[in-house]
Amino acid sequence: MRSDLAALARGVIGVGFTGTRGADAPLEELRAFAPGAVILFARNVGMLDDLRDLVASLRALAAPAPLITVDQEGGRVARLRDGVAPLPSAMAVGASGDPALAEGLGTLLGRDLARLGISVDFAPVADLALQPASLVIGTRAYGDDPQLVAAFAGAFARGLERGGVAAAVKHFPGHGATADDSHVGLPRIDASSATLRARDLVPFARAIAARDASIVMTAHVVVDAFDRERPATLSPAILRGLLREELGFNGVVSTDCMEMDAIANGVGTVRGAVQALAAGADLVMISHRLDLARAAVDAIAAAVEDGTLPRARLEEAHARVHALRARFAHLTPFDGELDPALPLEAAQRAVTAVRGDVRLHAGKPVTVISFEGSAVDNAAASGTAARAVEEPSLSSALRRRRWKSEVMRVPLEPDADELDLLLEHVPRLGDREFVVVTRNAHLHDAQRAAVARILALVPGALIVSARGPFDAACWPQARRVACLYGDQPLSFEGGADVLSGRVAATGALPVRLPEQAAVR
Structure with a gap:
């Protein structure tokens, strides 16, 4: 019973590690863990041939392969420097006024990622740049107008998926109305429900309605109008009530990294993993420490055994992640013509x-x-x-x-x-x-x-x-x-x-x- 629950729990956790090649990555630990996803950071990126070897080794860990994920937004958030087209920031693309340009850039990047064996890009940012003092969102957002951001975020997500990878709109239900950084604290947004529905939720609602992205990533932000007590990542009202029932999203809900201080210094990474699953998340990202990921597996299994977490909820999350893994078990990079000068054109037009x-x-x-x-x-x-x-x-x-x-x-x-x-x-x-x-x-x-x-x-x-x-x-x-x-x-x-x-x-x-x- 416990081993069965542990296998289900491991399959809904995304992990990170140190190492730039298959030879220096903890492959045996990863194989034994059998995670649902693996995330790459700049610490995993050396020479291009080493990166290809590493990704191939990660894809060989299981069948279907775990999701190989990366934050490759363009601009200042770009973990990969070689082998993929460099892109300007989202705000630079927004300044062009041309959503078709965003879709072309997404297709170009998606193709390059798929060619490397990467299956998920945690992009685009669908937040609004509402706070000039924000150092966490800023130019990662396409702009501050809901309709503009909806058009550009949706276009970029469509491009990524057309290019051959899964896109993830983030950070639901919006991180842009606060200057506080969830990496180092727990932000709070006190706008009214009507304001949020007319503003922050618009890009997410549009992308969901159009089925532009396979994944929605949550925000470690307390949004008072929807749940005064819990950050969105841990909130049933937001993940089940708002995202699933009201907006109708039926893809994979991924958390942002549970080691960020907004969670780690509050409920804690391990307890937070259980609460995120109970709230409605499917993929729980524990991006740096494998020991925390292992502890989360034990906590999830124990929560099912004591009734805190319904087994059906864990099985549902596992099924969604597994289905996405199966869909990207064999990557099919876009094989049409793409203009390699498009990124420079975007930077010029910005x-x-x-x-x-x-x-x-x-x-x-x-x-x-x-x-x-x-x-x-x-x-x-x-x-x-x-x-x-x-x-x-x-x-x-x-x-x-x-x-x-x-x-x-x-x-x-x-x-x-x-x-x-x-x-x-x-x-x-x-x-x-x-x-x-x-x-x-x-x-x-x-x-x-x-x-x-x-x-x-x-x-x-x-x-x-x-x-x-x-x-x-x-x-x-x-x-x-x-x-x-x-x-x-x-x-x-x-x-x-x-x-x-x-x-x-x-x-x-x-x-x-x-x-x-x-x-x-």
Whole structure:
């Protein structure tokens, strides 16, 4: 009896591990565990041939193979760097105004993932970018308008599934109305039910009605209007009542990682696994520690034995996960024609001229003043391994277009001495273009003040908001402002094409900014 229950429990758990090749992964432990899914992070990604070997080894663990999953959204959340098309952020794609572009990008990425043997992409983000202070959602969202986000999230999900993998819309019923990060705490949303139905739920409802995605991933967020006591991941009212009964979703409901602090520091990962299943989740992600996954198996089996968790609920969850595994036991990557230049086109079309002419003056040398450094980004950093990499640079992208350009790197929060040194140097550089690359200056007082002082010296400097677009509201005196929606290499390449005049700036803001940032 207990062994039978344990097998069912293992089949509804997704696990993670350390190792970049089959030879250094804990394959015997994984084979003995027989998980329903395995998740890959950057810690699992080395050379491309090693990744192929690792995925093949994981797929050989059982028949049907466990779901091989990854968070590959594009922009700053991209676990894989080789073997798949690099994509700009969701917000960059939203700025293009073209859902067909999102579907094409999804198809391209889905095909590449399927070719690697990966069967599930935990994307797209269907949350709304409603909180400028949010570091966990931000540019991962397509925008702040429910209809826009619904159109783009649905299109990207359709593209992924057409490409050959299962898509997962996340984080239900919406993480975008709070600036708090569920990786490090338990966020709470106090909007009314009517507001949530007219706003946050719209992208999920549209994707579910259209059957765009095979999976819905839950949010570790308390949504007062639906359940004041429990985060959505643990809430029967939200998972059964809202998602299953009201919206009619009949696919796999996956949790976000149960080791995130919103769960781990509350009910706990192990108890949370039982409660998530009881609430209506099918796939419980325990993404880092196999010992916690094993403890969760014991807790699930014990809960069935003592009646806390109905056996029928566990069997239902297992059947849904198993059916998805069977569906992707043999992957069929899209075999039609796809344009490999589509990601760069998306990055180009994202560039938004918020104010003034953002093209550089031909023949003038350029100094890029780039605010850089470490910032808390738990979504991007989860499961990363330390690596030495050079920061992407707009200046380097301009030089590749034969533009004479140099870069001055400044901390995200420069101190007084660093700023004084910079301001002393700027007037000595003579007649040239100044491009100021900001990174979330709306959240960094010293950066915001530094840019204001640069503008006092060089009123015609071009401000380039390289992460969220909210920096565009910080300096109403700035004559020229552009938004890229990302500071990955692809975004800088697209930005350099626009700044150098190769293509026009055609992007439109997919979020509302304060009035002082209105286009003039």
